[in-house]
Amino acid sequence: MTNTPLPRSLDPASGELLAGYLLRLAHRIGIPPLDLAHRCGLTAGTTFPTRHIIRVDDTRAQQTATVCRLGLPEVHALTLATQAPSYPPLHLVYLGRHQSHIDMANDGWVFTSFSRYCPDCLADTADLPGGSVWQGSWRLPHTFVCTRHHRLLDWRCPACQAPAFSNGYRADGRWRPTQLIPSPHSHLHPAQCRYRPGTGRDPACAHRLDHPSATGEGPTEAMVHAQHRLAAAARSGAGQDAESLGRPTSPQRFLNDIRATTLAICSTWPATAEVFTGAGHLDAVAAHAETLNRAPAERAGPQGDGWLARSVDHPPGDPLRAAALMALVVQILDDPGGQKVLAHVLSRLPSSRAGYRRLKRLAPHCSPGMNAAIGESSHLRHGTGVGPPSLFPQPPTHHGLLDPKKIPQIMPYAWAWPLDELDAPARQLRRDAAIRLVQMARGGSRAAAARYLGISPGALQSATVTIRAWQKVPGNAAAYQDALQRIAEIAASATGIEAPSSTRLTTADTG
Template sequence: MTAPLPRSLDPAPGEVLPGYLLRLAHRLAVAPRDVGHLCGLTTGSNLPARHLVCLNDAQAQQVADVCRLHPAEVHALTLAGQAPGYTALRIDDPGRHQSPTSMANDGWVLTAFSRYCPDCLTETNHVPGGPVWQGSWRLPHTYLCERHNRLLAWQCPACQTPAFSNGYRSDGRWRPTQLIPAPGLRLDPARCRHRTGGGRVVTCGQPLDQRTGPAPRPTPAMTHAHRRLAEAATAGTDQEVTSLGQQVSAQRFFNDVRTTVSAIRGSWPVAREVLADPGSMDAVAAHIDALRRPHPERTAALGDGRVARTFGHPPADPVPAAALMALTVAILDDPSGYHTLARLLSALPATSTVHIRLRQHAPHCSSTMTAVIGRSIRSPQTAAGPLPLFPQPATHRGRLDPRTIPIVLPEHWVAPLDELDAPRRQLLRDAPIRLVQMVTGYSRRSAASYLGFPLGSLHPAADPLRAWQMQPGNAEAYQSALHRVAEIAIAEAPRR
């Protein structure tokens, strides 16, 4: 067991692990890597960025022992601990196989750099160890500081490198990320830690807690969107938020947000008329124009690295990010916003890879969004009919032997399905196919073939059921019932 440090610090409100370790190391006059090593967070000479996302109980306990904290305080220093409602930080996010490493590499989590408010850094200069870096600055939907009524900064004013980052390679890609950039250096927490090259090149060292010009101000729409997104990110599992006129979990709301962002960017400029704010829309237009340029022009035009290089990820620059999120929330706040979404989704290029991503994503959005995606995105025809408008994720992979799933489900298995106001014959035909998909990850065609269904009969039998699922709330209710059926089947399965 590692002995506790002779002196430690109390975490500041809203602080996350990188900033806390940086302040603690600065107070002890040692390198952050040394503190990270004592806390069991190093891998070789690196401090992996995945620790920013979440820690397991053993890691949290070691940090707590070394830093004289309670494990709950340590978990609160992670992004997952601070934003329980944010889908990109949930290991149990339905339909996705996530790990701390994959979440740290998600473009919807800013682990490679941090936005910041110079005024907030200045105001926390008196805190022991130096200024405080807020955890919320690492979330893409945190683009403004309401306390100082300004959009956040994101680049060092001297070297123009993203703040709290290792910077870029010569080809524009991020250098390998770490929990703390240049962890072997002893620097004030407010100073830029970027090194323009490898080896012993001098560090930038520019103070980031100094204003270099007038701060950009948010519009009322940006401020409203920021509050909506922040409230959803901190919502508990039993809390609901509004999306497209219905109450949904925070996780489904953020899936709606991601879907809407993809639709806006992929169909631009169709969405330009939705929010009457020419100034902010100009920022979105410039960003999307840069995205559409060929590589390497795109890298030079964007200047904000890997985070902004695909249409599915938000921009790193807070100005277009704020405009994009304001437009997104304006659509989702409108109970009839599905009309706008249908227009955007229908305008996506026929060859767009966004189609595939959205079809996979659809079951995890609100039921209204799922229905809009199903109606608006055309699927290619196959011998077994079109691809399902409501794809089935492999949520129970490996938990049940598919050989125990019969083509006709036992009566006591289908009790949860009987609670649905759905066409029963089609439902009982569709359910075993979906169960096989849930435990194997097979396509609908392969699952039907596995059970022995005639492939030519798939599409006609499913028509009434698809129409039923398009009604608000039905697709979500069906998925919930299927999960209950799966649990019944798993409970009855013979033990190996």
């Protein structure tokens, strides 16, 4: 370790993180990043400790400032703690307990294993001295949209499919220990993938990540709004206010509400979806919730979204799933009536589950609106012996007339031909009609009817979102009503039971 300043240096770019800055500087002066880290006193070994992504202690910060010809505030500005001062999971004391940097990494709400990225942003800065700039905000779970280029962020290398800026997977599929800069001995442009395949002795992938790629559809308006809300809260200063569930609160408590609502959604899915049927990309939320709700043994290894599943409420690694989930969360918290929705959803959270214990730990640090929802959920949970009422129940209008055991997931054409007269997506309509028939025969919620038929939550939400949107067109709901009545009569007749024509559905039944 030496205090001798480098012969030349770089000015940090706006929003840049320490890892990206060291990459650019090492590339500019032509030395491996690890050698630069040794000179800055950031490590004495062969790896970069990930704790420097959160904050740098004063001694190392001063050493780095001297070697890199920077001011001390410039070094501290290269950390997440400075860039997101109001983001609670980055605080040394979080949820009433002191946490280490390892706790932060293992909690699942701070990205230290990989980074999302915008290839257009990397391309825009590729010709700067030292090369492309990696934004610090890309490491945080609430950053999933590049508002500058109006696109969802990427997160995997197109060539090797490893999560970007990660130390990657071992040959056996497990994560390698994370570090601030993967492949620290390599001479690479900052925009090149640093994943080492196999045992890690092979050269890094080195694919350029600054080649703009097609990412499919762009972010929805709700996703962009959620991105702005979350980023503004995380960057807010002392004394600033936020709003959650129609009540004023602090940005920190609003962000804790984000976590509590995420917990509510993922731990009780698809209860929330039964209420917010118009939310976008519910299939992406369902896919993430289904991953979290697997058996513990199935979640012990690496997940498809790039995480080791350490907590029941961690946000998705995949930017589309994260954007869909956070858009739904913010939609609930932006709604002054969202408290009642949350209360009903949280009342379904079993008190024996880890999620319930985590919610109790979160509650003292959440907003007044969230605590009111938690209190109401407890009242609902203990108010009756049978638990909370089913959301959107359907009375069994055809009980004893229809045999639910003979209703298939997707109805045969011999039953479903009345749907041909409707201008609607055929497959989703036939699936939705099957769910309706089970409700008519047994009563209960759509979710219960879908489970009875063996329809997955993702398929249920796909049908629900599509058909609910179609029914909003004037005349469609009434026409669907008539078609369902005829289908019920056909189904009853096919099973040897005649349904009386006087038994009718109401508009509320098909809503």
